[in-house]
Amino acid sequence: MPGIWETHMNFSLRSRSLFKTIAVVLALALPTALAISSADARVGGGGSSGSRGSRTFSAPPSTSTAPGSASQFNRTYTQPGAGMNSAATAPARGGLFGGRAGGFMGGLAAGFLGAGLLGMLFGGGLFGGLGGLSSIIGLIIQIALVVLVVRLAMSWWQRRHTPQAAYANADASAAPGPQPNQRSGLGGGLGSGLGGGLGGFGFGANANNAPLEIKPDDYEAFERLLGDVQTAWSNGDVAKLHTLATPEMVSYFEQDLAQNRARNVVNKVTDVKLLQGDLAEAWREGETDYATVALRFALTDKTLDRNSGTVVAGSEQPGEVTEVWTFARRPGSGWELSAIQQTN
Numbered sequence: 001m002p003g004i005w006e007t008h009m010n011f012s013l014r015s016r017s018l019f020k021t022i023a024v025v026l027a028l029a030l031p032t033a034l035a036i037s038s039a040d041a042r043v044g045g046g047g048s049s050g051s052r053g054s055r056t057f058s059a060p061p062s063t064s065t066a067p068g069s070a071s072q073f074n075r076t077y078t079q080p081g082a083g084m085n086s087a088a089t090a091p092a093r094g095g096l097f098g099g100r101a102g103g104f105m106g107g108l109a110a111g112f113l114g115a116g117l118l119g120m121l122f123g124g125g126l127f128g129g130l131g132g133l134s135s136i137i138g139l140i141i142q143i144a145l146v147v148l149v150v151r152l153a154m155s156w157w158q159r160r161h162t163p164q165a166a167y168a169n170a171d172a173s174a175a176p177g178p179q180p181n182q183r184s185g186l187g188g189g190l191g192s193g194l195g196g197g198l199g200g201f202g203f204g205a206n207a208n209n210a211p212l213e214i215k216p217d218d219y220e221a222f223e224r225l226l227g228d229v230q231t232a233w234s235n236g237d238v239a240k241l242h243t244l245a246t247p248e249m250v251s252y253f254e255q256d257l258a259q260n261r262a263r264n265v266v267n268k269v270t271d272v273k274l275l276q277g278d279l280a281e282a283w284r285e286g287e288t289d290y291a292t293v294a295l296r297f298a299l300t301d302k303t304l305d306r307n308s309g310t311v312v313a314g315s316e317q318p319g320e321v322t323e324v325w326t327f328a329r330r331p332g333s334g335w336e337l338s339a340i341q342q343t344n
Contacts, residue, residue, distance in 0.1 A: 041267040041303045041313060042321070043233040043340075049075040049252045050339025052292060052326045053285045056080075060280040060324055060341075066294035070324045070341040077248050212282040214291055221335045222293055222327060223274050229337055230269045230299065233257075245337040246328060264306045271300045271318055280324065289329040290338070296322040 048071045052060075056078040060070055225244060232240040236257055241250050260266060275296045282291040299321060302314030328338035 042269050042299070042301050043230055043253065044323075045252070045256050046342065047075065048073045048339075048341040050246070050249050050326065050337075050341075051076050051078045052339050053283075053288065053290050053328075055281075055283070055290070055292075056339075060292045060326075063278045063280050063294040065276045065278045065296050066280075066322055066324055066343045068344045071344055073339070073341070075252055076339075212284050212289055212291070214279055214282050218291065218335065219277070222277070222291070222295075222325070225327065225335060225337055226274060226295060226297060226325070227272045230272045234266075234268045234270065236266070249337050249339070260303075261306075265303050265312060266306055267301070267303045267314075269299050269301050271298065273298045275320065287331050290326060291329075291335070292324060292326045292339075294322070294324050294343075296320065 050073065052058075056073060056076055057080050059072075062068060229241070229244050232244060233253060238250065238254060238257070241253050245253070275298055277293055277295045280292040280294055282289070284290070297320070298318050300314075300316065300318045302311050302316060304310065305312050322343050324341040324343060325337060326339035326341075327335040329335045
């Protein structure tokens with residue numbers, strides 16, 4: 001049956017051609033996959049994680065170090081719009097004059113008004129229906145009750161809306177006036193200065209115009225945290241990370257370290273050196289200080305097999321990364337890493 005053999009041979013040829021095509025595609029895609037895994041291996045997973053207080057969902061201003069925009073958070077504990085703009089979405093009626101809480105007072109006021117209208121319809125005037133002295137007493141009582149109802153309503157309205165207004169304007173009261181753009185705050189100074197001291201941070205004329213003053217000691221702390229966080233991450237030292245970052249950030253680090261253990265690999269980030277950094281914005285919320293800083297730094301990022309120590313991703317050659325880091329500081333403690341954002 002030559003027809004069957006011929007069909008089988010044609011099918012085999014087509015299968016071999018398909019397999020060759022798949023092999024070529026995989027061969028081309030493998031370096032790209034390794035490059036992606038390498039880029040995502042460093043601390044923070046190459047993504048945007050953490051919180052920036054009430055500004056978590058507001059993009060930080062661009063700077064000379066990071067002239068583009070910072071990507072939105074794909075991992076954050078902060079809920080968008082939680083507790084904000086609640087007055088705009090509140091029911092139009094409720095409390096004193098509506099709903100379960102105010103049914104009685106609303107009905108009482110409506111009863112007075114209805115009685116007055118009926119009096120007018122039947123020729124007795126707005127407060128008619130009573131005669132002589134009793135009509136005067138009734139008029140006084142009705143006026144007093146109406147005034148009482150109005151005062152209760154105004155008092156209830158103020159109590160209900162004053163806390164919301166204070167919460168909505170808390171950030172504005174902490175930092176009055178327009179927020180200055182910090183592009184010249186740090187970006188134009190030391191640029192490529194890689195010596196000791198402040199490393200790549202530069203200082204400009206507007207550095208002290210921020211609502212929260214960031215001093216040279218603070219910049220030194222930011223640069224130190226950049227290296228210490230990377231070192232603790234590479235060593236898998238969660239206890240050390242707890243002293244360098246907020247609990248939220250440490251929870252993300254623990255997730256990423258657990259994923260590396262499941263893959264039987266370890267990520268090593270070494271030779272971290274700040275090349276340039278500048279301040280995007282700094283502010284205070286309650287007792288917590290925040291500072292968002294753009295950082296361009298060099299590093300060697302490689303992923304090793306835990307058993308053999310061979311490089312499975314990354315490179316021995318140093319590379320450069322630009323990220324936006326936010327630090328938080330509470331009374332009696334130093335700065336901690338609060339968020340990492342990638343740049344677009």
